[in-house]
Amino acid sequence: MQAIQPALSADGEHIVAARRRQPGAFEALVRRHQSPVFNFCLRMLGRADDAADVAQETFVQLFSHLDRIDERESLSPWLFRVARNRCIDVIRRRRTVPMLPAEEGADEFEAVDDEPLPDELAERADLQRLLAEAIAQLPPLYAEVVALRYAADRSFAEIGIILACDEGAARVRFHRAKNLLRKVLRDSL
Amino acid sequence: MSNQPLDDIDRLFARLERAAVPADFTARVVARTGPPPAVVWPWAVAGLLAVALLGLAGYLAGVSLASSNGLDVIELLLGDTSLLATAPGDVLAALNEVMPWQLVALAGGSAVLLVWAAGRVFFRSPAVA
Numbered sequence: 001m002q003a004i005q006p007a008l009s010a011d012g013e014h015i016v017a018a019r020r021r022q023p024g025a026f027e028a029l030v031r032r033h034q035s036p037v038f039n040f041c042l043r044m045l046g047r048a049d050d051a052a053d054v055a056q057e058t059f060v061q062l063f064s065h066l067d068r069i070d071e072r073e074s075l076s077p078w079l080f081r082v083a084r085n086r087c088i089d090v091i092r093r094r095r096t097v098p099m100l101p102a103e104e105g106a107d108e109f110e111a112v113d114d115e116p117l118p119d120e121l122a123e124r125a126d127l128q129r130l131l132a133e134a135i136a137q138l139p140p141l142y143a144e145v146v147a148l149r150y151a152a153d154r155s156f157a158e159i160g161i162i163l164a165c166d167e168g169a170a171r172v173r174f175h176r177a178k179n180l181l182r183k184v185l186r187d188s189l
Numbered sequence: 190m191s192n193q194p195l196d197d198i199d200r201l202f203a204r205l206e207r208a209a210v211p212a213d214f215t216a217r218v219v220a221r222t223g224p225p226p227a228v229v230w231p232w233a234v235a236g237l238l239a240v241a242l243l244g245l246a247g248y249l250a251g252v253s254l255a256s257s258n259g260l261d262v263i264e265l266l267l268g269d270t271s272l273l274a275t276a277p278g279d280v281l282a283a284l285n286e287v288m289p290w291q292l293v294a295l296a297g298g299s300a301v302l303l304v305w306a307a308g309r310v311f312f313r314s315p316a317v318a
Contacts, residue, residue: 035210052214056214146202178198178199
């Protein structure tokens with residue numbers, strides 16, 4: 001007796017069609033995911049041209065891995081994992097000194113700051129610049145979780161998959177990142 | 190997003206604007222993942238070679254027919270096509286004696302190659318994304 005196959009998601013159907021080189025199938029996949037992936041890269045890298053390059057490489061890698069991707073799995077975590085690794089490569093190349101390993105060095109940025117920020121901050125004309133710069137000042141370990149949450153609208157469950165940790169660890173890291181953001185924003189006032 | 194209450198940072202970053210993806214982004218990705226552009230020049234060279242072979246074979250076949258009485262046989266057949274019906278065996282035997290079959294085959298092969306090469310050069314199938 002044949003097992004009943006669950007229906008594929010829209011991404012899964014596009015993946016199967018793209019493998020068969022059906023016109024428009026891969027383009028549909030790109031269009032579905034390009035905005036969150038690009039915005040994630042933009043917040044990680046701070047420059048639109050670099051973000052576009054990294055996002056483009058991410059989708060090119062998707063194309064070359066179509067045969068190896070499980071169409072029954074959610075595609076987003078795979079895309080963000082690739083984009084994140086490529087962003088970290090770019091950040092490493094930019095730095096003249098090597099990046100610290102993931103956890104090491106994070107504590108020195110650790111500052112308990114849970115005093116609410118003044119409400120006037122939200123009314124600043126240069127709010128977008130302030131927010132972007134605040135993310136850019138975070139160590140990549142925290143910038144990535146903030147970018148995934150605020151720029152790419154990922155759930156903590158997804159963030160956990162993307163960062164290869166469990167959901168609880170993703171929440172903890174995000175909480176620490178918010179404390180850092182608060183401190184960075186307060187310093188910028 | 191979760192059901193947790195929003196704090197000041199959440200409310201602030203909820204105002205973070207999503208940047209528009211560059212207008213040509215999708216096209217650039219698709220261009221990099223499409224099939225490589227078809228290579229045309231080998232087919233153009235093959236077409237030119239076919240034209241040269243066809244000309245050479247035609248010229249040599251003409252010379253061969255002119256040096257034998259082949260042209261007379263062909264002229265006779267064209268003048269009286271009923272011979273094909275009344276004495277087909279004799280007609281074929283006469284043609285077989287005068288026709289330079291190797292050159293005819295070369296001309297036929299060249300013509301086929303020419304048509305094939307021209308088709309590949311001028312009627313390429315569109316690229317599939």
